[in-house]
Amino acid sequence: MRPSAEAIADLALVVGAIALGIFLLVTGVLLATMWRYRLRPGAPEPRQIAGDLRLEIGWTVAPLLALAAVFVLMLGTMREIGASLPIAADTDRIPLRVTVVAHQFWWEYRFDGGAVAANELHIPVGVPVELDLVAADVIHDFWVPALAGKSDIVPGKTNHLRLFARQPGTYEGACAEFCGVQHAWMRLVVFAEPEPEFDRWLAVQGAARQAPAGEAARGEQVFLRNVCVSCHALRGTGAAGNGAAPDLTHVGGRTTIGTGVLRNDAAAMRAWLADPQRYKPGSAMPLVRLDPGDLDALVAYMESLH
Amino acid sequence: MTTAEVAAVPRQQAGDRYALWLRTVDHKDVGILYLLTGVAFFVIGGLEALVLRLQLAAPRQGVVDPHLYDQLFTMHGTTMVFLVMVPLLIGFANYLVPLMIGASDVAFPRLNALSFWLTLFGGLLLYFSFVAGGAPDAGWFSYAPLAERAGSATSGVDYYILGLGVAGAGTIIGAINLLVTIALLRCPGMTFGRLPLFVWMVLVTSVLILGAYPAFSAALVMLFLDRHLGAHFFDGAGGDPLLWQHVFWFFGHPEVYIMALPAFGIISEVVPVFSGKRIFGYRFMAGSAVAIAFLSFSVWAHHMFAVGLSTAENIFFAVSSMLIAVPTGVKIFNWLATMWGGRIRFTVAMLFAVGFIAMFLIGGLTGVTLAVVPIDWQVTDSYYVVAHLHYVLFGGTMFALFAGAYYWWPKMTGRFLSERLGRAHFWGTFIGFNLTFLPMHWLGVQGMPRRVYTYPAGVGWEGSNLAATIGALVLGLATLVFLFNAARSLRGAPSAPADPWDAWTLEWATTSPPPTHNFEAAPAVRSARPLWDRKHPDLPDR
Numbered sequence: 001m002r003p004s005a006e007a008i009a010d011l012a013l014v015v016g017a018i019a020l021g022i023f024l025l026v027t028g029v030l031l032a033t034m035w036r037y038r039l040r041p042g043a044p045e046p047r048q049i050a051g052d053l054r055l056e057i058g059w060t061v062a063p064l065l066a067l068a069a070v071f072v073l074m075l076g077t078m079r080e081i082g083a084s085l086p087i088a089a090d091t092d093r094i095p096l097r098v099t100v101v102a103h104q105f106w107w108e109y110r111f112d113g114g115a116v117a118a119n120e121l122h123i124p125v126g127v128p129v130e131l132d133l134v135a136a137d138v139i140h141d142f143w144v145p146a147l148a149g150k151s152d153i154v155p156g157k158t159n160h161l162r163l164f165a166r167q168p169g170t171y172e173g174a175c176a177e178f179c180g181v182q183h184a185w186m187r188l189v190v191f192a193e194p195e196p197e198f199d200r201w202l203a204v205q206g207a208a209r210q211a212p213a214g215e216a217a218r219g220e221q222v223f224l225r226n227v228c229v230s231c232h233a234l235r236g237t238g239a240a241g242n243g244a245a246p247d248l249t250h251v252g253g254r255t256t257i258g259t260g261v262l263r264n265d266a267a268a269m270r271a272w273l274a275d276p277q278r279y280k281p282g283s284a285m286p287l288v289r290l291d292p293g294d295l296d297a298l299v300a301y302m303e304s305l306h
Numbered sequence: 307m308t309t310a311e312v313a314a315v316p317r318q319q320a321g322d323r324y325a326l327w328l329r330t331v332d333h334k335d336v337g338i339l340y341l342l343t344g345v346a347f348f349v350i351g352g353l354e355a356l357v358l359r360l361q362l363a364a365p366r367q368g369v370v371d372p373h374l375y376d377q378l379f380t381m382h383g384t385t386m387v388f389l390v391m392v393p394l395l396i397g398f399a400n401y402l403v404p405l406m407i408g409a410s411d412v413a414f415p416r417l418n419a420l421s422f423w424l425t426l427f428g429g430l431l432l433y434f435s436f437v438a439g440g441a442p443d444a445g446w447f448s449y450a451p452l453a454e455r456a457g458s459a460t461s462g463v464d465y466y467i468l469g470l471g472v473a474g475a476g477t478i479i480g481a482i483n484l485l486v487t488i489a490l491l492r493c494p495g496m497t498f499g500r501l502p503l504f505v506w507m508v509l510v511t512s513v514l515i516l517g518a519y520p521a522f523s524a525a526l527v528m529l530f531l532d533r534h535l536g537a538h539f540f541d542g543a544g545g546d547p548l549l550w551q552h553v554f555w556f557f558g559h560p561e562v563y564i565m566a567l568p569a570f571g572i573i574s575e576v577v578p579v580f581s582g583k584r585i586f587g588y589r590f591m592a593g594s595a596v597a598i599a600f601l602s603f604s605v606w607a608h609h610m611f612a613v614g615l616s617t618a619e620n621i622f623f624a625v626s627s628m629l630i631a632v633p634t635g636v637k638i639f640n641w642l643a644t645m646w647g648g649r650i651r652f653t654v655a656m657l658f659a660v661g662f663i664a665m666f667l668i669g670g671l672t673g674v675t676l677a678v679v680p681i682d683w684q685v686t687d688s689y690y691v692v693a694h695l696h697y698v699l700f701g702g703t704m705f706a707l708f709a710g711a712y713y714w715w716p717k718m719t720g721r722f723l724s725e726r727l728g729r730a731h732f733w734g735t736f737i738g739f740n741l742t743f744l745p746m747h748w749l750g751v752q753g754m755p756r757r758v759y760t761y762p763a764g765v766g767w768e769g770s771n772l773a774a775t776i777g778a779l780v781l782g783l784a785t786l787v788f789l790f791n792a793a794r795s796l797r798g799a800p801s802a803p804a805d806p807w808d809a810w811t812l813e814w815a816t817t818s819p820p821p822t823h824n825f826e827a828a829p830a831v832r833s834a835r836p837l838w839d840r841k842h843p844d845l846p847d848r
Binding site for chain 2: 012137
């Protein structure tokens, strides 16, 4: 088994080579014609030719044959990718199934067993992962080019996409269907890692938050006192959220803030919490005025949530 | 006569001149009004594109805020399709079809004026949205549920619905008018087998408009019901967002050919004349357009390969989309065969026509790659598609429109455009166009989605984006050269004879510009090239 992106890349190379060949042939003839038959002094009146049936048949049939070849190649690739997603209903054959919920403008991942993650997906290397794609509001699209082709995520419908990573690594992607004002910052990242590492990550995502200490503990109180809790869930604190904002239980372990808009470190977290609309105008995250001490505590808390 | 009366006369005359434009029903005047409207909106849509390119020149810029960016790219696409390419092509059709078939006007001159005014006021209604609380911001294809009230709360989408509904009514009426004109007003001897290919393309395009636009109008009404009367045609709760896509693209893909076929027609007039040869394979050129028209109604879901259709549906639409390449290829081969063995005069019109063939070829080939379902799964909704569609609509249709502009300018104005400035315009356009859109193929393959107002640094997209922005500026400068050329020509004295290019179709048999009733004596024809027959009595076409 290989990532479907590799199968598509192979197909695209062949089809691209055919297209390039046709382009070179036709423009070659065009340029040669332009040069050879350019107006020159004393050139005689051209012969007036109405057409040629054999030529017409020839340049109707030749492209048909090329397209037939492309079509057969396409069917082969579709078969390899498993065009009839999802793989029936026999879930036994699917070692790992993840429900992806696309929101304006962030990603939610739900695993069997209760683990929940946001924006960054981890998958085990060498294991096919079946994604059930559902939309929370408008149409989105899950696209990680180096792993697989894209699939739209349409309200009222569950789409399916299979990810398979052969190599460990960081695979970047993005929402690929225009979904509103912050479509640009609906980036996504897939971390493919060896299975033990993935299992550890999954266990962490399934667990409640680690009890904070020191300034972070004060930060938790700030979090619970403010409007944060009306949207964000944070397991272990009683904050259940409303499902419209990312689960923050392990936010400190993510590499970015705001679905890709900022790299996740304390300074960026502080800037983000101080004025989210500056970095992601139009997103649902409101500006919550905090005094500097509370803000520092909240930042310490967020960064402690690994 | 008092001084005041004397001074009032010229003003009165000037006023009369404008009033004439307001109440004209002459197909040539209406055609010119269409063309002027198209050019004006081309400048506006082009400026919108320039702002988009400036914003994307480098990562994380703040030239415009994301709300405005979304309005601008929506208006850019909507403007270029509905208010630039369609009006320009209908403008040429209006001006040329009666002349080419030897008629004195279209079948319904008053209706013709109504078509134009509906198109113009539809456009103005659409643009009024900017001052009425915000332009439409859900993309030119207005996908539900983003285009529903929950997704787009300003009145922008409402102006999109009303403006395009009104302009679309004008387009439908115009198509009926052109159809009836071609069916009934051909001069003696002008059989369907002798129609100039431009007229053939207008004929097929009119049928496409009648098949496609009503579906779009219906979809707009349904969207309006959703937004204002609580209907649920297209939302995810009870309705189906994919229904909008089906209906929209049932209109939207024929619309591509509505914009392409008349362009093919222009090329099929310009290439033979400047090659000194009759068109190669006339019947195949007309027949391939009919084949394209039929196929174009069965390819729409290739815009939807990623939405999760069944494998059978995907394969059906892949096959039909690939098939449409065959008649399109036939056209390209016949243009080449027309040039082969000719005596080619590289006027600016011919340069644009040759540029069209090469650029449209690229757009056509990338179109076939997009018909291959798995490849589409990778590159759809990425910048690859932005590149593809601009090779079809700019490298294709706009190049053909420029070819037509240089070719028919003397006929319409009685004056010539400067060929020297024209060559600068051509090379600026050719280079600027490729610099803008060629790198976008690569951006799409690298993973850059469409319709993003900005992008992260360090993912390898900077160079191509900067190149595209520089190319867009070059394109803008080239367009200024064209506008300057046009303005300069109009200030000069009339100098164009009836037939400046040694051409063959009937519009060149009358003065430049033609009199109100087009022809002093009713023409009669015996072949597809009446003027050739007249010039070569020894060697008439059969």
